[in-house]
Amino acid sequence: MGNFTRRGVLTAAISGAAAATLTGNVWSRTTPPPSLIRLSSNENPYGPSPAALKAARETAARGAYYSWDLRTAFRDVIADGEGVDRGNVVISTGSNEALCAAAAAWGKEGHILAPSLTYSSHLMYARRSGVSVKTLPLRSDLAIDLAAMADAVTDDTSLVYVCNPNNPTGLPLDGAELREFCREVGKRATVLVDEAYNELAEDPSAATVMDLVKNDENVIVTRTFSKVYGMAGMRMGYAMGRSDLMEKLRSYVMSWPSAIALAAGIASYGDDEFVAFSRKQIDDGRQIVNDCFRQHGLSPLPSSSNFVYVDIGRSAAEFGRQMQNSGVQIGRVFAGYPNHIRVSMGRLEDLRAFSRIFGEVYTA
Numbered sequence: 001m002g003n004f005t006r007r008g009v010l011t012a013a014i015s016g017a018a019a020a021t022l023t024g025n026v027w028s029r030t031t032p033p034p035s036l037i038r039l040s041s042n043e044n045p046y047g048p049s050p051a052a053l054k055a056a057r058e059t060a061a062r063g064a065y066y067s068w069d070l071r072t073a074f075r076d077v078i079a080d081g082e083g084v085d086r087g088n089v090v091i092s093t094g095s096n097e098a099l100c101a102a103a104a105a106w107g108k109e110g111h112i113l114a115p116s117l118t119y120s121s122h123l124m125y126a127r128r129s130g131v132s133v134k135t136l137p138l139r140s141d142l143a144i145d146l147a148a149m150a151d152a153v154t155d156d157t158s159l160v161y162v163c164n165p166n167n168p169t170g171l172p173l174d175g176a177e178l179r180e181f182c183r184e185v186g187k188r189a190t191v192l193v194d195e196a197y198n199e200l201a202e203d204p205s206a207a208t209v210m211d212l213v214k215n216d217e218n219v220i221v222t223r224t225f226s227k228v229y230g231m232a233g234m235r236m237g238y239a240m241g242r243s244d245l246m247e248k249l250r251s252y253v254m255s256w257p258s259a260i261a262l263a264a265g266i267a268s269y270g271d272d273e274f275v276a277f278s279r280k281q282i283d284d285g286r287q288i289v290n291d292c293f294r295q296h297g298l299s300p301l302p303s304s305s306n307f308v309y310v311d312i313g314r315s316a317a318e319f320g321r322q323m324q325n326s327g328v329q330i331g332r333v334f335a336g337y338p339n340h341i342r343v344s345m346g347r348l349e350d351l352r353a354f355s356r357i358f359g360e361v362y363t364a
């Protein structure tokens, strides 16, 4: 029988079945098939970094063991890097989990206030869990209306959600204005600032409100490894805030990131070379996409993130279908903005193809 053992046959059958499933159903939902250019989910296809992949491979080999030590190490790395204590950091499985945990914890005490057009996965989760979420329109220039949000805070508001830069507009808030808002509103409700794209800001340290966290203000900041670090599929995020806020948040977090994600996160954090490389690809990509829109007389919003939002003056849903039929997947349509499309940055060669295909579909 030689090497043709029962165990060998079983392994071959299992991996054959898994391979069939991956190509047939699952794989196309995680990694786009080569025939599809995916510009829909604000990922960074240049990641994970070489250091993250090396750490992930080495850690996978030790996957038999729980990840306690890595969790402590991860919190220490973030705490050291951000200049806070370990107790000011909560680990989450992607930042979405920290956002959902905040929505659940604070939602028990009152309603959540948020802009009407913003990242909303956790807000939908909150609503499904019976939490009241009140939304306020953006300003006419599509910026978040901080003044209206401050006015709308009542005794019944428990959490105010602000995403900076906002998704899907890509527009950043003025750092000083946001700080003032957080200080003032923080006296009445906890302010949750989602900084998923902070590393892509022109000046990340001017854009962040981490100085308020260090000052023990009533502010929580969330960050992720899904964007500039290119680890969206690995699910690694964290929140930072005053220790009492973090204790409350931690008690609502439900899952533990895998050892692989923790190790990859530790290896990625502060990898200035990879961050600079990714920022450059994203900057160059935005240039290609913005040039394409402008060539067709469109006015993309000035984005400081890895996606661009633009009014195309016609049904975005229909246009998205036409692009998909031509092999390009763009972002979903957001309620209230039926003529806007959101295009995420991809590999530069894919964005050049996008540019050509956009022209064909738009002028057809």
Ligand SMILES: Cc1ncc(COP(=O)(O)O)c(C=O)c1O
Pocket: 041, 042, 093, 094, 095, 096, 097, 119, 163, 166, 167, 194, 196, 197, 223, 224, 225, 226, 232, 235, 236, 237
């Ligand atoms: C603003 C914002 N916050 C949070 C998330 C959640 O990302 P993750 O759970 O991958 O960290 C996203 C994802 O697109 C986002 O755009």
